[in-house]
Amino acid sequence: MNNKKVAFYTLGCKLNFSETSTIARSFKDEGFKKVEFEEKADIYVINTCSVTDNADKRFKTIVKQAQRVNENAFVIAVGCYAQLKPEELAAVDGVDLVLGATEKFKITDYLNDLSKNDMGEIHSCEIEDADFYVGSYSFGDRTRAFLKVQDGCDYKCTYCTIPLARGISRSDKLENVLQNAAEISAKGIKEIVLTGVNIGDYGKGEFGNKKHKHTFLDLVKSLDEVEGIERLRISSIEPNLLKNETIDFVAASQTFVPHFHIPLQSGSNSILKAMRRRYMRELYVNRVEQIKNVMPHACIGVDIIVGFPGETNEHFLETYNFLNELDISYLHVFTYSERDNTPAAEMADAVPVKVRKKRSKILRGLSVKKRRAFYENQIGNTATVLFEGENKKGFIQGFTENYVKVKTPWDPALVNTLHEIKLQKIDNDGLVRLEFLHESEAVAI
Structure with missing residues (x-):
């Protein structure tokens, strides 16, 4: 009987949390006992993120944290950063094993020898090989579960490394998603949050090809009929993929809740073009108005990147005024940071870091104001x-x-x-x- 203990730490998005849970279940199937990260464990698994510089830096801190609890523990790095820069992670003091995008789901196959290494061992595929789908869901938090329905992305936004870290857009089969939702329901969890890299693209690659057998609307309609789930929440969805039919269906649904998180990234059309986003700000206004028309009390969250190369004070002011006038509820503000192997990192007119941080602070202040106004509007309801x-x-x-x-x-x-x-x-x-x-x-x- 295996009496070894394993602990997990997740950086980044809801998708990472869902995948950590799936990886944790594979350890449980092998007889490992899961403990909290602060406790002494034989193996520490860190699921990494590469969206910002900060996530990169935090990785080293978390490795040290594990080593303080047990200096002889076997430390494994998985996730986006592990796929993008495996050599960099393998060189971090204390890291023993680095697994890429496809290898992380076969993690227990690599555990024959848990002796410490001077240098981390790397098992990492070419990202073109990440063309199969592994379903995941989290249920660590008893009240809600993150259900992965899609992975990868075919978009070519100039600032983003996600396609390099996660590969092409591909989806889970509808019957698998519904089975996972039923399993979540059976555990007594009341809320499911749909997650993926680009969930509005659901259906692509569902059968190993580029055709959409099912659409995102098919997915939403089918999940609405799963018994026992009190709430379904759509996480982040691209504005160009959020269709009127989906908005109208959510408005009429007893299970899907009136909450959308829609990335904008910039309120300036010229910056959106430089980012290679697939819409202009006018479409975004249309999406917000459509939601508010059918769900006046809906909550709308917005992703914004500040300090993108070439963003002048005028561009920033354009974004600020656009957001200020928009009927939205809160912002997630990201300070642009250069990522290797992205077109944006090579662009001229880099915005000074000090200016990026100042703009970020201004928009975070606007987010507080927006959230307060939204809450005030709900008092008495x-x-x-x-x-x-x-x-x-x-x-x-x-x-x-x-x-x-x-x-x-x-x-x-x-x-x-x-x-x-x-x-x-x-x-x-x-x-x-x-x-x-x-x-x-x-x-x-």
């Missing part, structure tokens, strides 16, 4: 809250269907339950206080 599992300074937190973060005094009976509430007021920490609409707080719907 009734909503349904799914409560999370953590005691945070004597309070339990949760999200409404339209992503308003609420809090109420801690009560363990509320964990992973849904309740009808009325939104009362915004507290000092920016979260919303609530009033239960039913007499007993512990009676779930």
Whole structure:
């Protein structure tokens, strides 16, 4: 009987979290015991991200953290950074094994010898070989699961390394997605978040070819019929792939929630062209208006990159004013950083790092303002809250269907339950206080 312990650390996106869970289950199948990353383990697996410089730097910190707990532990790096720069990771002190995009799902095949190495051993494919699909979902958090439906990307945005790290766009078969959703439901999880690299492209590569056997709308309609799932949430979807039919279906659905996260990246058309995005800002306005027409209380999140090469003060002001006037709810702001092997890294007119950071700070301030205005607009409304599992300074937190973060005094009976509430007021920490609409707080719907 294997009595070895394994711990996991995930950097980056929801997709990485779903894949870490799948990798963790493969260890469990081999008899390993999963422990928290802070605990002593025989093996530490770090799922890396390469979207920003910061993610690269954090990797080294996390390796040191593992070594402090057990200096003899076997440290494995997987994920996007491991595919893009395996030699760089293998050279980090303490790293024993680096697995690329296809190898990470066969991780237990590489564990015959757990003795420490002077230099990390690399098993990494050519990214062209990453043409098969591995389904994943996470259920570490009892209240929601990230369900992977798609991987890879065929877009050629000039700043992005994801196609280099994850390969071509490919999708899970519809029956597999539905089976995974049913498994998640059977575990008592109330909410599924759909995730992938470019989920609006769902259906491409579903049968090893480029034809779409099913569309994203087919996927959404089929998932809507899975029994036992209270909520389905679309994560990030490209504006050009978010169709009116999908928006209208979500509006009418009892399960899909009125929350969209739609990357914009810039409010300037000339910068969007330089980024090789597949839309102009006018289309983005159209998407937001369409959502708000059929779902006035919908929450809309936006990804923005500041400091892209050639972004002048005028371009930035254009973006700021565009966002300020748009009926959106919050921003995810990314400070542009040069990535190897991307066209943007070779572009002229680099924006000074100091200016990038200043612009980033300005947009983060705008995000706070936008979120506050959105919350204020919801006060007095009734909503349904799914409560999370953590005691945070004597309070339990949760999200409404339209992503308003609420809090109420801690009560363990509320964990992973849904309740009808009325939104009362915004507290000092920016979260919303609530009033239960039913007499007993512990009676779930």
